[in-house]
Amino acid sequence: xxxxxxxxxxxxxxxxxxxxxxxxxxxxxxxxxxxxxxxxxxxxxxxxxxxxxxxxxxxxxxxxxxxxxxxxxxxxxxxxxxxxxxxxxxxxxxxxxxxxxxxxxxxxxxxxxxxxxxxxxxxxxxxxxxxxxxxxxxxxxxxxxxxxxxxxxxxxxxxxxxxxxxxxxxxxxxxxxxxxxxxxxxxxxxxxxxxxxxxxxxxxxxxxxxxxxxxxxxxxxxxxxxxxxxxxxxxxxxxxxxxxxxxxxxxxxxxxxxxxxxxxxxxxxxxxxxxxxxxxxxxxxxxxxxxxxxxxxxxxxxxxxxxxxxxxxxxx
Numbered sequence: 019x020x021x022x023x024x025x026x027x028x029x030x031x032x033x034x035x036x037x038x039x040x041x042x043x044x045x046x047x048x049x050x051x052x053x054x055x056x057x058x059x060x061x062x063x064x065x066x067x068x069x070x071x072x073x074x075x076x077x078x079x080x081x082x083x084x085x086x087x088x089x090x091x092x093x094x095x096x097x098x099x100x101x102x103x104x105x106x107x108x109x110x111x112x113x114x115x116x117x118x119x120x121x122x123x124x125x126x127x128x129x130x131x132x133x134x135x136x137x138x139x140x141x142x143x144x145x146x147x148x149x150x151x152x153x154x155x156x157x158x159x160x161x162x163x164x165x166x167x168x169x170x171x172x173x174x175x176x177x178x179x180x181x182x183x184x185x186x187x188x189x190x191x192x193x194x195x196x197x198x199x200x201x202x203x204x205x206x207x208x209x210x211x212x213x214x215x216x217x218x219x220x221x222x223x224x225x226x227x228x229x230x231x232x233x234x235x236x237x238x239x240x241x242x243x244x245x246x247x248x249x250x251x252x253x254x255x256x257x258x259x260x261x262x263x264x265x266x267x268x269x270x271x272x273x274x275x276x277x278x279x280x281x282x283x284x285x286x287x288x289x290x291x292x293x294x295x296x297x298x299x300x301x302x303x304x305x306x307x308x309x310x311x312x313x314x315x316x317x318x319x320x321x322x323x324x325x326x327x328x329x330x331x332x333x334x
Contacts, residue, residue: 021070021122030131030162037162040078043070045123045135045158048078052165052333054269059333061167061271063192063292074120075107076287077190081118083156083173084183087247087283087302088112088218094305096151096182103149112217115188117146118156127159134159138176152177156185167331175319182305182318186283186298187329189273193239193292195333197266200290201240206261207233207282207295209248219303220312224249233284236263239293247301248282258282260295273297275329280315297329 022042029036038049048064064077074080085103089112092103106113107120121143123135138155139146147153155174160167175181193200211224212231227233227248230241234252251258258277263270279297286293300315301307307314319325 021120023069026125026128026133028131028133028160028162030164033164035162035165037160037167039133039135039160040069041125041133041135042122043072044074044081044119044121045137046074046078046080047160047167047169050162050167050331052167054165054333057196057269059196059269060192061195061331061333063190070120075115075188079190080115080188081156081158082115082184082186082188082298083118084150084154084181084185085113085116085302085304086184086186086298086300088114090217090219090303090306096305097180099151101149101151105143105146105149117143117149126157131163132159132161140176152179152181154181154183165333169329169331170326171328172324172326173319174324175321178321180318180320182316184298184300184304184316185327186279186281186296188283188294188296189331190287190292190294191262191271193262193290195262195264195267195271196269197264199266201238202265203239204236204261204263204265205233205239205242205284205293205295206236206263207248207284208252208254208258208260209233209282210250210252211248213247213249213281213301215247218245220247220301220307236261239286239290242284242293243286245285246283247298248284249280251277251280251282253277258297262293262295270334272332272334273329274332276327278325278327279329299327
């Protein structure tokens with residue numbers, strides 16, 4: 019199956035806010051334009067003319083599943099079962115960010131302001147079934163409601179075997195937020211700690227998130243230069259909230275998500291036109307690290323079981 023370049027465009031008539039999704043390329047939502055007090059604010063960053071063939075990891079909202087981050091080796095094991103990860107994207111010689119980030123998804127729902135897509139390994143890429151401990155299915159929806167982009171994610175196990183997985187988004191938020199200077203935008207993430215990394219894989223204790231990692235108090239983007247996995251996130255009113263505030267425009271972008279996302283990756287691209295704020299349910303390399311005694315966050319669904327989670331992005 020080849021990736022279609024057809025774009026789904028969503029619109030909320032009441033507000034005029036819009037979104038654009040590329041179902042043929044990972045069901046990537048690569049634009050969310052919120053109408054706020056007569057001003058159009060593009061909350062997401064994407065490469066110009068983003069389409070199949072563009073870098074699937076560098077634009078919009080890449081969807082990471084059934085693993086996030088890097089795996090230390092292609093050969094993996096789970097509950098005594100050996101499998102080899104072959105057909106995932108590769109960076110620096112390591113498999114990265116799962117199987118669905120650049121593959122065509124099937125559209126299963128579409129209205130004027132809402133669309134949903136699904137990907138099941140045994141249907142959409144049967145070769146993947148032997149590259150994971152079980153068949154897997156992911157369904158993601160996007161809905162534009164006023165100045166908010168609402169996403170619901172459902173992971174399901176259609177197999178007779180247990181399904182281990184991690185899920186995350188790799189959302190690129192455009193900077194500045196309606197103002198003129200990205201460097202002054204203030205980034206806040208309610209993290210008490212972060213993982214020490216070796217080759218982008220956790221390898222030790224979790225130091226407190228202070229100093230250049232002290233995002234809980236907020237840091238100006240001009241002073242931020244990290245690519246880190248933050249953890250021990252504060253939950254308030256049942257949600258975790260990250261914020262980008264633009265002091266020049268008075269606008270801010272709020273991302274709220276369920277506590278099942280126990281990690282939050284922050285990545286600053288070299289072009290400095292965006293920041294990636296990425297809710298993840300687990301840390302990278304969960305099979306190897308679980309065997310080493312790490313609490314990785316990897317989840318396991320029994321046959322027939324499913325898990326639903328949600329993320330909202332609001333411009334105000």
